[in-house]
Amino acid sequence: MTTTTFAAPMPADWRDFLALTKPRVMTLVVFTALCGLLVAPGGIDPVLGFTAILCIAVAAGAAGALNQWYEADLDAKMKRTARRPLPAGRVDRQSAFHFGMALAGFSVVTMGLATNWFAAGLLAFSIFFYAVIYTIWLKPRTPQNIVIGGAAGAFPPLIGWAAVTGDVTLMPILLFAIIFLWTPPHFWALALFVKMDYAAAGVPMLPVVAGERTTRHQIFLYSLPMAAAAVAPWPLALAGWIYGAVALATSLAFLILAARVGFPGATPPAKMADEKRLFAYSILYLFILFGALVVDALVLA
Amino acid sequence: MTDPDDEYRARQRARSVVMALVLGGLAVLFFFITLAKIGQPGV
Numbered sequence: 001m002t003t004t005t006f007a008a009p010m011p012a013d014w015r016d017f018l019a020l021t022k023p024r025v026m027t028l029v030v031f032t033a034l035c036g037l038l039v040a041p042g043g044i045d046p047v048l049g050f051t052a053i054l055c056i057a058v059a060a061g062a063a064g065a066l067n068q069w070y071e072a073d074l075d076a077k078m079k080r081t082a083r084r085p086l087p088a089g090r091v092d093r094q095s096a097f098h099f100g101m102a103l104a105g106f107s108v109v110t111m112g113l114a115t116n117w118f119a120a121g122l123l124a125f126s127i128f129f130y131a132v133i134y135t136i137w138l139k140p141r142t143p144q145n146i147v148i149g150g151a152a153g154a155f156p157p158l159i160g161w162a163a164v165t166g167d168v169t170l171m172p173i174l175l176f177a178i179i180f181l182w183t184p185p186h187f188w189a190l191a192l193f194v195k196m197d198y199a200a201a202g203v204p205m206l207p208v209v210a211g212e213r214t215t216r217h218q219i220f221l222y223s224l225p226m227a228a229a230a231v232a233p234w235p236l237a238l239a240g241w242i243y244g245a246v247a248l249a250t251s252l253a254f255l256i257l258a259a260r261v262g263f264p265g266a267t268p269p270a271k272m273a274d275e276k277r278l279f280a281y282s283i284l285y286l287f288i289l290f291g292a293l294v295v296d297a298l299v300l301a
Numbered sequence: 302m303t304d305p306d307d308e309y310r311a312r313q314r315a316r317s318v319v320m321a322l323v324l325g326g327l328a329v330l331f332f333f334i335t336l337a338k339i340g341q342p343g344v
Contacts, residue, residue: 011316048334
C-alpha cells in the first residue's frame with residue numbers, strides 16, 4: 001500500500017504553541033515579578049527564586065493560551081489577531097486547551113513544591129482570574145473590561161513577594177494597585193490612536209461604547225489614584241527616599257501627560273502626538289518605578 | 302515540491318526534540334530545587 005496523503009492532519013509546529021503563550025507580554029510579567037521577589041524581606045535561595053519567576057512566567061503563558069483557546073472565534077474577526085495560531089488554523093482548539101491546562105498545572109505544582117503553597121494558590125487564582133473571570137465572564141460584558149484585565153496583570157509582583165515571605169502585606173498590595181490603576185490609562189491611550197476593530201468583534205471597549213471624550217477623562221481619572229499608589233510606599237516608610245524621589249518625579253510627569261490627553265482643549269489633536277507620548281511613557285514609567293524600588297531596597301538595606 | 306510526508310515527520314521530530322529538552326530541563330530544575338531544599342535550615 002502506498003501512502004500519498006496522510007489521513008491525520010499535519011501536526012502543529014512547536015513555534016505555534018510558543019506563540020500561544022504570548023511571549024511579548026511576558027517581559028513585563030517577569031520584570032515586575034522579579035521586582036516583587038527582590039524587595040520582599042528575608043530573601044530567597046537563588047535557585048528557588050529563579051523557579052518562582054519561571055513558574056510565574058509559565059503561568060502567564062498558560063493564561064495566554066487559555067485566553068486564545070476561548071477567544072479563537074473573536075480573534076478571527078479582528079485584523080490584529082486573525083493570524084494567531086488558532087484562528088489561522090495552525091493549532092486545533094483542543095490542543096490549545098490541553099496545552100494551557102498543562103502549563104497551568106505544572107507551574108502551580110512546581111511553585112508549591114519550590115516555594116510555598118500560599119504563593120502557588122495565588123498563582124492558580126491569577127490564572128483562573130485571567131482565563132475565567134476576565135476572558136470568559138467580564139471582557140465581553142463591560143466597557144471597564146480593561147480595568148479587570150489590569151488586575152490580572154497586577155498579580156506578578158504580589159506572587160513574587162509571596163514566594164519569598166509566604167504572606168501578603170500592605171507593600172505587595174500597593175505594588176498590585178500601581179499596575180492595576182496603571183493599565184487603563186496605558187491601554188486606553190493606545191486605543192485612542194490605534195483604531196482597533198473591537199466593534200466588529202462585539203467587544204465593548206470603552207472608546208467604542210462611551211466615545212473618545214469619556215475615554216480621555218477616564219485616562220486622567222485613573223492616573224490620579226495610580227500616582228497616589230506609586231508615591232505611597234515612601235510616606236508609609238515601606239520604601240526609602242531613592243524610591244520616593246523617583247516615584248514623585250515620574251508620577252508627576254505621568255499626570256501632566258495624562259492631563260494633556262484627558263483635556264486636549266478646543267483644537268482636536270490631529271496627529272495624536274500626546275496620546276502616543278503617554279503610551280510610550282507609561283511603559284517606561286513602570287520599568288523605572290519598579291527598578292527604583294529594587295535599587296532603593298538594595299542600596300538602603 | 303516538498304513531500305507532505307517529509308514535512309509531517311520534520312514537524313513530529315522538532316516537537317519531540319522540544320519536548321525532550323523541556324522534560325530534561327524540568328528534571329535538572331527539580332534536581333537543583335531538591336539541593337536547595339536540603340540545604341535549607343530546618344528541613
